Amino acid sequence: MAKVQAPVVISANCLLTGAVLYWGSEGLWCTNLAGAQVYDDLDAAAVSVAAVTDPAAVIGVELVPVKVSNETVEPRHYREAIRASGPGAYVLPTAGEVHVSV
Amino acid sequence: MYRYNEFDREFLRERVGQYRDQVERRLSGALTEEEFKPLRLMNGVYLQLHAYMLRVAIPYGTVSAQQMRGLADIAERWDRGYGHFTTRQNIQFNWPKLVDTPDILEALADLDMHAIQTSGNTIRNVTTDHLAGAALDEIADPRPYAEWIRQWSTDHPEFQFLPRKFKIAISGGVSDRAVIRAHDIGLRLVPGMESVAFDIYVGGGLGRTPVAGTRVFEQVAVDDLLPHLEAIVSVYNLHGRRDNKYKARIKILLQAMGIESFKNDVKDYLKHNHDAFDGSELSELTGIRDDFRMQPLPPKDGAPYWERIDADPAFRGWVARNVTPHRQEDYASVTISLKAHGQAPGDATACQMRAMADLADQFGFSELRVSHQQNIVIPHVALGDLPAVFEGLTQQGLATPNIGLVSDLIACPGMDYCALATARSIPIGQAIAMRYQSMEQLLGPLNIKISGCINACGHHHVGDIGILGLDKAGVENYQVTLGGRSGLDTALGEKMGPGFSEGELMNALDRLFDRYLMLRESSSETFAETVQRLGTESFKAALYGVEDAA
Numbered sequence: 001m002a003k004v005q006a007p008v009v010i011s012a013n014c015l016l017t018g019a020v021l022y023w024g025s026e027g028l029w030c031t032n033l034a035g036a037q038v039y040d041d042l043d044a045a046a047v048s049v050a051a052v053t054d055p056a057a058v059i060g061v062e063l064v065p066v067k068v069s070n071e072t073v074e075p076r077h078y079r080e081a082i083r084a085s086g087p088g089a090y091v092l093p094t095a096g097e098v099h100v101s102v
Numbered sequence: 103m104y105r106y107n108e109f110d111r112e113f114l115r116e117r118v119g120q121y122r123d124q125v126e127r128r129l130s131g132a133l134t135e136e137e138f139k140p141l142r143l144m145n146g147v148y149l150q151l152h153a154y155m156l157r158v159a160i161p162y163g164t165v166s167a168q169q170m171r172g173l174a175d176i177a178e179r180w181d182r183g184y185g186h187f188t189t190r191q192n193i194q195f196n197w198p199k200l201v202d203t204p205d206i207l208e209a210l211a212d213l214d215m216h217a218i219q220t221s222g223n224t225i226r227n228v229t230t231d232h233l234a235g236a237a238l239d240e241i242a243d244p245r246p247y248a249e250w251i252r253q254w255s256t257d258h259p260e261f262q263f264l265p266r267k268f269k270i271a272i273s274g275g276v277s278d279r280a281v282i283r284a285h286d287i288g289l290r291l292v293p294g295m296e297s298v299a300f301d302i303y304v305g306g307g308l309g310r311t312p313v314a315g316t317r318v319f320e321q322v323a324v325d326d327l328l329p330h331l332e333a334i335v336s337v338y339n340l341h342g343r344r345d346n347k348y349k350a351r352i353k354i355l356l357q358a359m360g361i362e363s364f365k366n367d368v369k370d371y372l373k374h375n376h377d378a379f380d381g382s383e384l385s386e387l388t389g390i391r392d393d394f395r396m397q398p399l400p401p402k403d404g405a406p407y408w409e410r411i412d413a414d415p416a417f418r419g420w421v422a423r424n425v426t427p428h429r430q431e432d433y434a435s436v437t438i439s440l441k442a443h444g445q446a447p448g449d450a451t452a453c454q455m456r457a458m459a460d461l462a463d464q465f466g467f468s469e470l471r472v473s474h475q476q477n478i479v480i481p482h483v484a485l486g487d488l489p490a491v492f493e494g495l496t497q498q499g500l501a502t503p504n505i506g507l508v509s510d511l512i513a514c515p516g517m518d519y520c521a522l523a524t525a526r527s528i529p530i531g532q533a534i535a536m537r538y539q540s541m542e543q544l545l546g547p548l549n550i551k552i553s554g555c556i557n558a559c560g561h562h563h564v565g566d567i568g569i570l571g572l573d574k575a576g577v578e579n580y581q582v583t584l585g586g587r588s589g590l591d592t593a594l595g596e597k598m599g600p601g602f603s604e605g606e607l608m609n610a611l612d613r614l615f616d617r618y619l620m621l622r623e624s625s626s627e628t629f630a631e632t633v634q635r636l637g638t639e640s641f642k643a644a645l646y647g648v649e650d651a652a
Contacts, residue, residue, distance in 0.1 A: 015129070017199045018153035056131045059149065077576055079517060083151050087518035088529050 004063050008045050009036040009073065011083070012058035020083050023052050033073055033084040038066060103164060103469065104249045104393045106214040113257075114211040117218060121145045122204035129201065146217025147203050150519050156195045156203060157220040158210060162230040162248040162272075163191030163472040167459040170470055172213040174455035180206050185455065187440060187448040189512055189559060190269075191229050191472040192220060196519055218256060223264045225255035225335070229271045231279040232473035235396055236428050236435045236481040242291045242298045244274035246391045247327070253386065254328055261335055265342035266350035268335065269307075281474060283315040283592040284308055284564060286352045287334060290590070292321065299323055304334060304364070305356035306592075308558035313353040314592040318365055324387070329379050333371035337364065399430050399467075402484035410489040417492050420503040425488065432485050436466075438478040438495060439502040439510065443535045446528045447513045448476030457498040465491050474561075475512055477505065507542040508550060509535035512561055516554025516571060523554035525571025525578040530604065537608055538615070545615060548629040551586070564588040566630045567614075568595040569607070580607045582645060584638045587630065598642045610645045617644035 010023035021029040022036035029052075030036070039045035045063055053061045065076040075081045121141070128138040142148075146157040158173070165173075173193060177185045180202045181195040188194055198206060210216055219226055228248045235243045251270060255261065261268070272289040273280040282288025288303035300322045306315025322330050338352045341359065356364050410417050426435040438458060440448050450458070458478055462470045465487040466480035473479055483491055495501040504510045511534060514520065516527030531552050538545065551565030555572075562568030568583035580602050583595030602610050617640060622632045633641060643649065 013149060015135075016201055018149050020152055055135060056129075059135045078578060079151075079573075082517050082526070086152055088526075088532075 004042070004065050005076075006042050006045070006065075007038050007040045007068060008042065008063040008065050009033070009038055010045065010049055010052060010061065011036075011064045011080075012053075012061040015055075015057055015059055021058060023048065029058065033066075033075070036066075036073060038068055038073060039063075103166060104161075104390060110214070111211070114214075114216055117145070117216070118204060118207045118211050121207060125200060125204050140222070142200075142203075143221040144218070145203070145207060146220035147198075147200070148221060148521075150196070150515075150521050151517070152519070153197045154200055154203070155519065156198045156206060156217060157188075158193050158195070158215060158217050159220050159227045160192050160215075160472050161252050162228055162234070162245055163232055163474075164234075164245060165470050165472065167462040167466075167468040167470065169213045169215060170455050170459040170462070172209065172215070174452035174459070176206055176209055177452040177455065179209075183453075184449055184451045186446070186515065187450065187472050187476050187478065189448075189474050189476060189514070189561060190227055191232070191474055192227055193472070194515075196515075222262070223266050223268075224262055225258065225264075225268045225270060228252050228255070229269070229280055229285075229474060231273055231275055232471040232475075232477075232479045233279060233426060233435055233481060234274055234471075235394070236426075236433075237275045237279075238427050238429050239276040240274050240429060241276065241293060242274050243394055243396075244272040244280075244289075244291055246387065246394045247289070247291070247300075247324075248272050249390050249394070250328070250383075250387050251331065253390075254331070254383070260339065264335070264339055265344045266347060268338075268352070270331075278588075278590045281561070281564065281588045281592070282306070283590070284561065284588065285315065286338075287331065288315045289327075294321055294323060296323070300327055300330075302330060302334070305353040307351050307353045308561060308563045309351070310348055310556045310558075311351075311353065312558065312563040312594045313357075314594065315353075316356070316361060318361060318368075325384060328383055329372055329376055330368070332375055332378070333368045336371055336375070337367045341367070399433055399482055399484070401432060402486045404432055404485040406487075406489050407485040410492075416503075417489060420492055420501055421488065423503040423505045423507065424501075428482065433482055434485055434488060436480045436483050436488070436491055437473070437505045438480065438500050439504055440477050440500075441504055441510050441535065442499050442502045443504075443509055443539045444532050445535075446518075447511060447531050450478070454498050454500055457494060457500065461491055461494045464494075475510065477510070504542065506547045506549070508538045508545055508548050509542055511535065511550040511552060512565070513552040514554050514559035516552075516560075520554060520559075522557060523571070524556070524573040525554050525580065527552045527554040527560055527571055530569060530571065530580065530607070533604070533608060534611065537611075541615070544619070544625075546625065546628055561588070562586075563594045564592060565595060566628075566633070567611075570601075572601060574601060578604060580604065582607075582610065584641055585630075585633050596638050598638065598645055610647070613644040613647055614641055617641055 024030040024035045025037040124141045127133045148155045186194045230244045269285045270287045271280040271282045271285040274291040283306045290301040302319040303315035304318040471479040513527040513531035517523035550567045551561045552569040553560035553562040564586040570581045586595030587593040
């Protein structure tokens, strides 16, 4: 796993749909970064990665560096921001909500 | 068009069945992702940033109206109602679910289509001139040979695990509209001793190490084409590097071996591989030629065209930009712009796909082409039918009169979709198209090509203006190249200097275009011609807003 800086969230893609997922604070995968569990400790995050990686449900599990301000979680890198928000709204037709069941 | 026979259909049915079983085993946990990934890729299924992506092969960009309608159905039933036509003359669906992909492949097979060899280190979709069979300057129709090569290369037992992917393009015109020198092998049909022959260019490619292909063999007879291709790819398969994927393309091998040494190895190989070609392949070619043989197109009253062209400036403007003369003078080729200002280049909705199919059925002998410039072409339209085609396209937002202008730009999907991208391409293209909409007629012919990473799917090296998006310390940064060309005189653009942020890029282009308008000798001197005449120094100074020392 690439060297990353805390704080981080755990992200993956859904095996069935490919949708971007985050390990949520409620102990389930969710599609919204706002619902992601934030880890200030990389060791704790690594332990969680091992625990939540289910190859029959998700692929490409990785740690994503974020910044937290006023309880809002934002990715540090623009690539992750695009992963979180989806492609631009100029794409025809407007992309709707991804329906995921894991 | 080539017509599938029962062998082709049975082959596809078997492949779909195999893939369906592979998906089931992946979902049941019997296959790990590591085991499954190469299997899905062999069927064109990628994982991108937000979803899976299915890349469907459109052999040499030729698609029937019925197939286009089928693609629209797939877009609606299993995707989000649109598809993306690519610079490789294919179509990509950006949102399929893995569990649906076997059904999509089955639907494609019902259309005589597939996604085989649209990924992986194999010989990919053979591309060609989107005006093949219609162009005024055509030496011979390249499509029968493209189909012949497709059949030879599909599921070729020796070439499924090459050192790296392998791309072949073929051109049949005096002008090269297939960018053949940017391909691993570029084939050019030339007049030969007996009808036609091939000049074979090897070792072209863009990407991290851009190289224009070199003509390695000249005047290769049709009978010798497949033996030559087999020998070239075999030498590459044997000697190409597998230890470093950035050094694995044939262009690197050609540089390492030297052209003469490479050529000698190919000739040695040819001495014994001729036995593998017993003449049956030539019989196949005869059959394929029959499928593509064109009769003279039926005469049709041209009066509606002449009446409309005088009376309607909008129609006149569209004809001037989007209609190309045909080898039969009462016909024309129509280029349908998938570049309405502000649109993602190359995207078409299912509704638009059906409209294009309907127009092809009504006015274009049910045939369409995908161009590497990410537009759609109806190659054979009677002049008298052009007004009706224009009206049909206008109703669907498909009559933007911008072919060859600034907004007819090429852009790869970039970081909006692609997992390999280092920056976004589509919004840069959108911003350029919107910003220069009102002055693009003034600027005249000008091609801009945008890639979102060093892999150069947007062909930025060969654009009049090339834009390459990179990640510079966590910020999107756009490098500009000038002076690229994509014909037989292919030239790689010259990198101008440090890159720009998105906002800076637009200001830099403002200055660049002002400089061009100031320096051109007349309104008929294109941007490319002015850059070629004067060199890039003055334009570089304009880009960076510094005094021109020249």
